[in-house]
Amino acid sequence: MFDSLSNRLQDVFRTLRGEGRLSEPVVESALREIRMALLEADVNFKVVKAFVDRVRERAIGQDVLRSLTPAQHVVKIVRDELVALFGDAPGGLRPDAGTPRVVLLLGLQGSGKTTTAAKLATWLTKQGRHPLLTSTDVRRPAAIEQLNVLGRQAGLRVFDPAGEMDPVARASGAMTEARNLGYDVVVVDTAGRLHIDDALMHELTAIRDAVQPSDALYVADAMTGQDAIKSAGEFNRQIGVTGVVLTKLDGDARGGAALSVVAVVGVPIAFVGLGERLVDLEPFQADRLVSRVPSRRSIRTMPGGSSRSCAATISRWRISGRS
Ligand SMILES: Nc1nc2c(ncn2[C@@H]2O[C@H](COP(=O)(O)OP(=O)(O)OP(=O)(O)O)[C@@H](O)[C@H]2O)c(=O)[nH]1
Ligand SMILES: [Mg+2]
Structure with a gap:
């Protein structure tokens, strides 16, 4: 179910990386695409708005755009915020419980x-x-x-x-x-x-x-x-x-x-x-779910094949703990 969102985000990231130096309008256009991708994945609209606002605030401030690798910074911010969005609390049962x-x-x-x-x-x-x-x-x-x-x-x-x-x-x-x-x-x-x-x-x-x-x-x-x-x-x-x-x-x-x-x-x-x-x-x-959104390294190092199958392969690697 995460494939189409993953593919859409990957396209956005590729565009960002192709830009060399990033400007605010370029980041804004990427944010519009990310917003559409999340809405199409049926993420709640209020959640999408808050998400985009957070990414914008972090991406446009703090000298990110003037750094040597702005696209990488922005991609990392998006990935971090996705993990936060879907919950960074550890899954499973609560740590404390009586017996039984x-x-x-x-x-x-x-x-x-x-x-x-x-x-x-x-x-x-x-x-x-x-x-x-x-x-x-x-x-x-x-x-x-x-x-x-x-x-x-x-x-x-x-x-x-x-x-x-x-x-x-x-x-x-x-x-x-x-x-x-x-x-x-x-x-x-x-x-x-x-x-x-x-x-x-x-x-x-x-x-x-x-x-x-x-x-x-x-x-x-x-x-x-x-x-x-x-x-x-x-x-x-x-x-x-x-x-x-x-x-x-x-x-x-x-x-x-x-x-x-x-x-x-x-x-x-x-x-x-x-x-x-x-x-x-x-x-x-x-983070396992978000790891399906490929990082810069994973796109560059995958041999041949479509970007979609790369993402799937990487996600399988990570899920089986081999990365
Ligand atoms: N594909 C798939 N089917 C599931 C999954 N979890 C449950 N199902 C199916 O969903 C149907 C309903 O599951 P139940 O466990 O009976 O649901 P329930 O909540 O106990 O239903 P009630 O007792 O009637 O309220 C069954 O056919 C399950 O096999 C899942 O993760 N994936
Ligand atoms: Mg039941």
């Missing part, structure tokens, strides 16, 4: 909560943790079974007391089970709705109060665009959200809207979902 740590997954219907619960427990297992899963979704008939199936697939323990249909009792029961059996993380899946409604918010508040989560993750479908921001803000206001999980970033969503969530709602992106498999979850790292 409790992760509550919240979000609208179909956003990917149940899948994320299983993915997260799989990721935690790889970190040497012992997670226990539980579903509090007693409304949708197949929801509890969906988590059981995912748990079996992944070899994860799912707490599912037969016949218990009270969401709070299910969540509290999982806490007791975890303490008794030595699980150090409890991942609580919750019910979703098409829209935010009072009954859901009451239920989620009661579950939250019963389990006191250290991490309340709002699961947002990146395909829903600007709506993801609006509902994240509402969940944050009513329940309190510590981080966002952006799912379906492997799809053809432009993604910029969901990425703006950190700037608009002020909540960091904790994880990104990149597919339907249990391993398709990664702690969010803004």
Whole structure:
């Protein structure tokens, strides 16, 4: 989803570098292009405006234009500000938590909560943790079974007391089970709705109060665009959200809207979902995303091929840690 933004920015950078000495009108014209590129990627318009203002202030001031390598300076400023825009807080779970740590997954219907619960427990297992899963979704008939199936697939323990249909009792029961059996993380899946409604918010508040989560993750479908921001803000206001999980970033969503969530709602992106498999979850790292915008060195040193494939190759290198 980041390819077209990456390509657009790369064109802007190439133009800047071709200019030799930079002048204010040249930088202004580059900023106009960057603004269009971000808007086309569906980044929230207020966020775009603030971003362009910050880059302008830094790029035109501080002797940057008079330096020996002004284009390189401006490119670096844009990259730094992109990292700041998408969140420079470290992804993953919060550093401090009690034992067992409790992760509550919240979000609208179909956003990917149940899948994320299983993915997260799989990721935690790889970190040497012992997670226990539980579903509090007693409304949708197949929801509890969906988590059981995912748990079996992944070899994860799912707490599912037969016949218990009270969401709070299910969540509290999982806490007791975890303490008794030595699980150090409890991942609580919750019910979703098409829209935010009072009954859901009451239920989620009661579950939250019963389990006191250290991490309340709002699961947002990146395909829903600007709506993801609006509902994240509402969940944050009513329940309190510590981080966002952006799912379906492997799809053809432009993604910029969901990425703006950190700037608009002020909540960091904790994880990104990149597919339907249990391993398709990664702690969010803004610099990794922005590393897809190639730097001067990477463009010059890539042998042959189109600039687009260069960017993709570099991003693969960086993601696999070989750079
Ligand atoms: N491509 C892709 N699909 C995903 C991702 N995360 C979840 N899905 C799919 O999205 C659909 C809905 O996921 P669920 O986990 O059931 O969503 P939910 O939020 O639990 O839904 P409700 O319980 O009905 O509110 C499923 O088909 C998942 O396989 C992702 O990162 N990428
Ligand atoms: Mg679900």
